[in-house]
Amino acid sequence: MKARVVVTLKNGVLDPQGQAIEGSLSSLGFAGVANVRQGKVFDFEVDGTDAEIVRSQITAMCEKLLANTVIENYAIEISN
Numbered sequence: 001m002k003a004r005v006v007v008t009l010k011n012g013v014l015d016p017q018g019q020a021i022e023g024s025l026s027s028l029g030f031a032g033v034a035n036v037r038q039g040k041v042f043d044f045e046v047d048g049t050d051a052e053i054v055r056s057q058i059t060a061m062c063e064k065l066l067a068n069t070v071i072e073n074y075a076i077e078i079s080n
Contacts, residue, residue, distance in 0.1 A: 001046050001054050004077040007067045008039040042066055051078055 009015050015037050022036035048054045058076050067074040 001048055001051070002079045003042075003044055003046050003054070003058055005042040005058065005062060005066055006039060006075045006077075007042070007062075007072050008074075009037060010071055010073050013071045040066075054078055 009018075018036040018038040021038060022033060025033045025036070046054050046057060048057070055076060055078060058078070062074045062076070063069060
């Protein structure tokens with residue numbers, strides 16, 4: 001199964017990299033861009049046919065490695 005995990009900072013957590021990107025976009029002439037937030041995307045394949053089991057495995061991956069759950073949220077997408 002194919003999986004995608006999107007990791008983003010929780011609301012209220014400062015995002016200096018997002019602020020820097022926003023400033024750079026403005027400097028490059030891209031007007032009207034605001035509230036830029038930076039995150040991470042992980043795409044991978046997981047062996048298995050049971051979506052519930054695969055989701056459980058990916059959740060464990062996120063909790064243990066892919067996301068810092070103190071300051072980050074994650075969303076899991078699974079497809080065949």
